[in-house]
Amino acid sequence: MFIGMSMTGDVVTVGPETGILAAQDAMVRNDIRHLPVVVENGILVGIITDRDIRSAMPSTMLSGSERAALKGRLEAMKVKEIMTANPVTVSPTDTLEDALLMMQKMKVGAFPVVDQDGKLKGIISVRDLMRAFVTVLGLEEPGALIGIVVEDKLGQVKKIVDAITELRVSFGSVLVARVWEEGKRAVFPYLLTSNIAKVKNHLRELGFTLLDPMEWYLDRLPKRSAEDETQTKEGKK
Amino acid sequence: MRRTGLLFDQRFMLHETGPGHPESPERLVAVMRGLEDAGLLSHLIRIPATAAKMTWVEKVHSPKYIHSFEEACMLDLGELGCADNAICMQTFETALLAVGGVLNSVDMLMEGKIDNAFCAIRPPGHHAEMKEALGFCFFNNIAIAARYLQFRWNIGRIGIVDFDVHHGNGTQHIFEDDPNVFYYSIHEHPSFAYPGTGREFEKGSGPGLGATLNSTILPGQGDDEFKPKIQRDLIPAFTEFMPEVILVSAGFDAHVSDDMSDVRLTTECFSWLMKKIANMADQFSGGRLISILEGGYSIDVLPELIRDHVQILLDLN
CATH class of the missing domain: 3.10.580.10 (CBS-domain)
Known part of the structure; x- marks a missing residue:
């Protein structure tokens, strides 16, 4: 560009x-x-x-x-x-x-x-x-982002692109995070489809590991202390 | 008990989307099974489905788009724009029937023949833009209903609540500049879900600034995160706006059993929300409320969700 x-x-x-x-x-x-x-x-x-x-x-x-x-x-x-x-x-x-x-x-x-x-x-x-x-990320086009963790080796993105293309789904963009965890990369395709469940299920069937955003942010939320928990429960009573 | 209308027509099943497509005719079978098994059908006043007049569809959609949709169906092209928007030769007529049925429900509501209504229709509408089919949606049913309320029934303030797990981009964009239609949506956070719009900073534009409001739910979150957002955002906004009629984009795909999203609401949470909406309709709108089906793809839980939804409209609880 x-x-x-x-x-x-x-x-x-x-x-x-x-x-x-x-x-x-x-x-x-x-x-x-x-x-x-x-x-x-x-x-x-x-x-x-x-x-x-x-x-x-x-x-x-x-x-x-x-x-x-x-x-x-x-x-x-x-x-x-x-x-x-x-x-x-x-x-x-x-x-x-x-x-x-x-x-x-x-x-x-x-x-x-x-x-x-x-x-x-x-x-x-x-x-x-x-x-x-x-514009390049396609953020203004309707779509959804998914995350896939792959081995850090050649040809992984091609497999993902092929698997998604099989479903006749178009790409808004594909980002590759080279730094993820040891020996892994994370691939983030932004897909121009609302039928995201179909894509996820297809990728899982093919053996891909999908990034679970819940796990990612729940791990990083500040933990509540045991004391807070007791107070909340008592408050509910 | 309230006089609740039901819009359903066997012809809504004629929109075939092909094998494996989540927006299937079986959804309506599940919806009707829920109502029948709970013995609710005899309490409901049936609303007829008739093809909408093109003048009303054109209040929202461009004639060029309408024509291309009709042509794609006539030529049996199989999809409109992309594979999401699967069509068959009957899709155009079915979509017109759905819009027409919704407009009939508006007429019956405004003529005082019913107190509120549930529209069990296909195809859904809230993603449809003025000039584009998106996310299984072709005609924006709820937007056309709102325009009809404005132009045919001179309603000054219309409140839309959209609780489909996906943001209603079409509805938001159509009314973005309009201070007289308040669009509220609660949905999965746009960084994780289709269509990627409906961020909390989107609040309308021009004269409509402040008449759009979005609440977002992160994946994995459920009732405990959902309910406080409704209390914090929707209730005060509608209390201030005081809609004369409330329209609901009723999508049931935020349910924990629905694999179209990672939001995890319980069946009870949908009832909790619907009671809040019905209370607001009683408070501000003389009870006038029309609920229009959007998404919701779990055939297993749709029956109970729809049963509870319609029971609240009937005020049977």
Whole structure:
């Protein structure tokens, strides 16, 4: 999946000479947290975030008169003074996986997307990535998730896919959790069917071990103490 | 005793889904056996099933979808959209009869001929979207009934309670923007069950914000988790909304013996809930209540579940 397909293309921008109060206003009005800074021909020169602006604001610890004194300075302050110049960018042909890993590594919330000439093409943010992964997981299509524990060896997912396909059931997505328990993997097909009992029974008949969500979360619930139990019983009397 | 209507017609069995399909004609055989063995049939006022007028179906479904459904049946394509939605040549007529029967029950209720009704119909409806068949459902029976109450009978506030173990995505989406139809559903948590909608943060949209409410039950949980959620969510919501008529999407697949879900309700819990709903109907709706069959696939327990359900409607307990 390429960034060009999932980025926000219609992007709100500011110029380096824009006042920071105007930039803040643009963020609030559009409910966004990042503004690419561009010059003529859409060439990207920086990015400014809501955090940059908040850092530039006078502290609430200051008295009213001290804050008022700084008001004039704030009104004159320009985007170029506090923006991140030459920010890290991505290209429309980079992938969503690239963006995801870069965000994790650099702890950045959004990257401007530019072409080879440095011209702004869009922005890709955590929100865009979340939307893309909701789509990829098929979460907005009616279906149901099942979990199957398999040996950590080649060909297991194929067997599962074949067994489910035999029943003429379509897949929304298949996730494989590589880390489950020693020597095991967990496979989570999201299936576009309401007839989930049929699928489960078929898989059990073929010898697959289905993950029991009850066991999983009951094991992890905080245990009630014997004292609580007695109190509840007495309460019922 | 209340005057309770019963909608059932042998022709509801003509919708054949093929071997191994859980939404089978045998479900209705089990339903009727439960009523007969308990000697309830003589107490019930029969509601006739007649084909619904297309104008009412079109209040919910797009003409294009209706046409494609009809065509798929005429051509005997075997399924609509996917294998879940098995069809035969009679499915379209059967679905129209089911909707028409439900609308007849609305008329009899509003004309004061009955106090409440149970509609033992197939195919079920609550998954059906405006333009799509889903989860064994083709026409959204309860949604069409609600629109009919609004447009034919000028009812201002309609409350829908959906206790099928699966979320009624179709019904929710159809009324999402409508502040005058309150949709409440309690179902297995969408991360574990079809159709994956009905999360607790889904509360309606636009003018309908606040008129949708979902309670979710994790797999493996039963009466002890179910009852407090009804008390916490449904009762206060309906007390505030004060529906003039209550419609129920009655699905019985949250029963511990039903393998379509991992929710584990007892037979008693279904009665407990139905009594709460009937009490609310008495309190807010002049008793006006129509219960419409959705899911419930355990042929063994359907008879007792339906018997108890209808006994509560009749106020025999």
